[in-house]
Amino acid sequence: MKVLVDKERCMMAGECCYNHPWLFAFGDDDYPVVQTVEITSEQQRKEARQSVQVCPSGAISVCE
Amino acid sequence: MAGLAHEIDPREFDSPEFQSNPFPLYQRLRDHHPLFRDRFHNRWIISRYDDVNAAFQDNESFDRAMYQPDGPYVFGSSHVFGPNILEYGNSDRHRWLRNVVAGQFVGQGLVSFIPFVEQIAGELVERCSADGEVELVSQFSNQFPIRVISNILGLPRADEEKFVVWYQALIAGLGFGGEHLARGIAARNEMWQYLEPLVAERLAHPKDDLLSKLCLAELDGVRMNMDEVKGFIALLLAAGGDTTDKAIANMWYHMLYTRPDQFEDVKKDPELWDNVFSEMMRFDPVVHVQSRFTTREVQMHGRVIPERAQVILSLGAGNRDERVFKDPDVFDIHRDDLHMGRENRSARYKSQKPGHLGFGVGQHFCMGYAMARQEAVIACMRMMEVMKNPRPKFATHEGITSPNIDSGGFRSPRELWIQFDK
Numbered sequence: 418m419k420v421l422v423d424k425e426r427c428m429m430a431g432e433c434c435y436n437h438p439w440l441f442a443f444g445d446d447d448y449p450v451v452q453t454v455e456i457t458s459e460q461q462r463k464e465a466r467q468s469v470q471v472c473p474s475g476a477i478s479v480c481e
Numbered sequence: 482m483a484g485l486a487h488e489i490d491p492r493e494f495d496s497p498e499f500q501s502n503p504f505p506l507y508q509r510l511r512d513h514h515p516l517f518r519d520r521f522h523n524r525w526i527i528s529r530y531d532d533v534n535a536a537f538q539d540n541e542s543f544d545r546a547m548y549q550p551d552g553p554y555v556f557g558s559s560h561v562f563g564p565n566i567l568e569y570g571n572s573d574r575h576r577w578l579r580n581v582v583a584g585q586f587v588g589q590g591l592v593s594f595i596p597f598v599e600q601i602a603g604e605l606v607e608r609c610s611a612d613g614e615v616e617l618v619s620q621f622s623n624q625f626p627i628r629v630i631s632n633i634l635g636l637p638r639a640d641e642e643k644f645v646v647w648y649q650a651l652i653a654g655l656g657f658g659g660e661h662l663a664r665g666i667a668a669r670n671e672m673w674q675y676l677e678p679l680v681a682e683r684l685a686h687p688k689d690d691l692l693s694k695l696c697l698a699e700l701d702g703v704r705m706n707m708d709e710v711k712g713f714i715a716l717l718l719a720a721g722g723d724t725t726d727k728a729i730a731n732m733w734y735h736m737l738y739t740r741p742d743q744f745e746d747v748k749k750d751p752e753l754w755d756n757v758f759s760e761m762m763r764f765d766p767v768v769h770v771q772s773r774f775t776t777r778e779v780q781m782h783g784r785v786i787p788e789r790a791q792v793i794l795s796l797g798a799g800n801r802d803e804r805v806f807k808d809p810d811v812f813d814i815h816r817d818d819l820h821m822g823r824e825n826r827s828a829r830y831k832s833q834k835p836g837h838l839g840f841g842v843g844q845h846f847c848m849g850y851a852m853a854r855q856e857a858v859i860a861c862m863r864m865m866e867v868m869k870n871p872r873p874k875f876a877t878h879e880g881i882t883s884p885n886i887d888s889g890g891f892r893s894p895r896e897l898w899i900q901f902d903k
Contacts, residue, residue, distance in 0.1 A: 432583070475588070
């Protein structure tokens with residue numbers, strides 16, 4: 418599974434970074450950066466999909 | 482002795498003067514006691530924008546709840562709400578519980594619910610606009626958010642009235658002791674009894690509503706128990722209702738009495754209600770303080786706050802900080818030094834402008850921020866469509882007060898009479 422952030426759409430709400438800190442962190446430019454982590458467990462996949470749901474600007478997408 | 486004029490007697494925080502107008506004292510705090518040791522109430526108070534903002538974001542040093550050496554968290558509201566998400570402090574469990582509902586209030590889930598918010602607003606406006614005048618607090622704002630939240634949960638529409646009553650008792654019980662606490666707990670118990678069969682029903686036959694999500698959500702294969710589900714619902718009703726309710730009243734108060742000149746702009750361009758919301762959340766938000774406990778010693782302004790001390794983050798004071806906002810004591814919906822429009826949990830904005838602190842910042846940022854703004858703006862716009870040429874019924878008003886006995890210490894007008902043409 419791959420997680421992508423569209424910086425054009427991102428409004429820096431921070432929902433991803435605060436809700437799923439293992440997967441997202443604020444980068445130097447204040448935009449979220451997807452962490453280099455293997456998404457293996459079902460729980461991780463579920464959280465990745467949740468991050469799409471809670472993003473207010475619809476900037477996050479996942480490729481299953 | 483120099484500086485004595487600026488000394489603060491902590492009992493001032495309990496005075497009627499402070500409750501009706503806290504802002505002069507806020508200014509003395511910011512200018513002369515940016516870190517104030519309140520020995521009388523055994524707490525510390527920080528009041529400058531940058532300090533409050535930084536403390537909100539420093540989860541390593543400041544926790545929402547206090548650890549006992551060998552026990553669970555301590556949090557004041559549990560006796561009214563039952564177990565709830567706020568008790569779990571900066572823990573994984575807090576994050577998990579928050580994620581269960583976040584999808585409903587933020588982002589994509591919220592968008593799908595907006596038509597229903599519009600509908601409920603329309604029904605209520607219709608109901609209270611027949612007489613050419615309305616008492617906004619009791620006839621509209623007090624009822625609107627609670628009806629929305631009970632519908633998001635998926636509770637029966639026929640029982641909305643019950644929730645309005647329970648909710649008011651819960652809120653009063655939360656902020657005050659004595660008979661209010663007793664009534665709050667009685668309302669909670671009544672509501673819990675009511676909820677039990679509904680929870681059991683959702684467990685057996687899940688629907689596409691928030692109540693079902695709460696019942697079925699799992700962390701490491703474990704669901705919330707019945708008490709946790711019920712506590713969560715009590716919290717959602719109270720937190721999701723009271724604040725938005727008072728926000729709507731505060732917006733109208735400031736338009737009618739503080740800036741009738743700018744109200745003319747809003748009448749011409751209803752989109753400006755978004756700015757009214759932002760500026761209200763800065764100038765006089767419903768919630769003025771958040772409490773934290775230090776998890777370690779914290780250095781600030783040349784002093785040391787000890788570990789396990791209570792620290793009051795005075796966001797109401799930070800919002801009036803002249804170090805950040807020009808003419809902070811002027812209510813101005815056109816100000817160019819405040820981020821207008823949707824808030825962010827991260828306090829970072831593409832516009833580079835500072836945001837208000839009214840929802841907090843960071844890990845414990847108000848979960849309902851997007852919902853609250855949408856509800857408030859939709860409600861105000863709907864009212865303007867139906868209630869033509871709205872104006873204050875009385876020339877003078879006692880102002881926004883706190884805490885009134887049924888407000889839980891939040892700031893809002895007790896009553897707000899509006900006249901309009903039909």
